[in-house]
Structure formats: C-alpha cells, structure tokens
Amino acid sequence: MTDLVELVLVLIKVMMDLVKLVLVLVKVMTRGLAEILEPLPELVDDHYPRLFLFIDCEGYRKLRYSKNLHDGEALALLQPPTTFKLE
Structure with a gap:
C-alpha cells in the first residue's frame, strides 16, 4: 500500500510541475x-x-x-x- 501512496505522490508532483510549465508557456506567449x-x-x-x-x-x-x-x-x-x- 505504501508503494501505491508513494507512486501517487510522485505523479502529483509531476503533474504540478507540468502545470507550472504550462503557466510559463502561456505567460511567455501572452507577454512577448x-x-x-x-x-x-x-x-x-x-x-x-x-x-x-x-x-x-x-x-x-x-x-x-x-x-x-x-x-x-x-x-x-x-x-x-x-x-x-x-x-
């Protein structure tokens, strides 16, 4: 069970990093x-x-x-x- 929890936490961290990357791309495209x-x-x-x-x-x-x-x-x-x- 702890392996599953650790995997979920890693996936959440990866998803948060991807969201941050998307925010950066949107900001660059809108600011110039x-x-x-x-x-x-x-x-x-x-x-x-x-x-x-x-x-x-x-x-x-x-x-x-x-x-x-x-x-x-x-x-x-x-x-x-x-x-x-x-x-």
Missing part, C-alpha cells in the same frame, strides 16, 4: 519576448535553482552575434558562478 528573460519566481526554489542570469532578448542576440556563437552557446556565458552544470 521584449521583456527580461527570467524564470517565474514560483518556479525557482532550492530544488530548482536559477540556472542563468537575467537578460533580455536583444541583449542575448547581441551577445550571440558579438562572439559569433550558435544557439545555446551563449547560455554558458550567462550561468552564475555557483551554478552546477547538469550532465
């Missing part, structure tokens, strides 16, 4: 991308720390083109020094 790119405060905690520094779309674009970087390569430059890289 001219604002500062940052995670919603309700998505950042000790379990899910902030992975990148704040930047707006224009700043990110300029960073990419000034250093001739490809998609995703500029993100490595925006990681806080205390962030652990996921492998």
Whole structure:
C-alpha cells in the first residue's frame, strides 16, 4: 500500500510541475519576448535553482552575434558562478 501512496505522490508532483510549465508557456506567449528573460519566481526554489542570469532578448542576440556563437552557446556565458552544470 505504501508503494501505491508513494507512486501517487510522485505523479502529483509531476503533474504540478507540468502545470507550472504550462503557466510559463502561456505567460511567455501572452507577454512577448521584449521583456527580461527570467524564470517565474514560483518556479525557482532550492530544488530548482536559477540556472542563468537575467537578460533580455536583444541583449542575448547581441551577445550571440558579438562572439559569433550558435544557439545555446551563449547560455554558458550567462550561468552564475555557483551554478552546477547538469550532465
């Protein structure tokens, strides 16, 4: 019985994470991308720390083109020094 309870709790946690993701997507689609790119405060905690520094779309674009970087390569430059890289 405890295995079933644990499974249900894990499924509830996964569903809550999916709801948060949907809320983020809706917010991005309705706000547009001219604002500062940052995670919603309700998505950042000790379990899910902030992975990148704040930047707006224009700043990110300029960073990419000034250093001739490809998609995703500029993100490595925006990681806080205390962030652990996921492998």
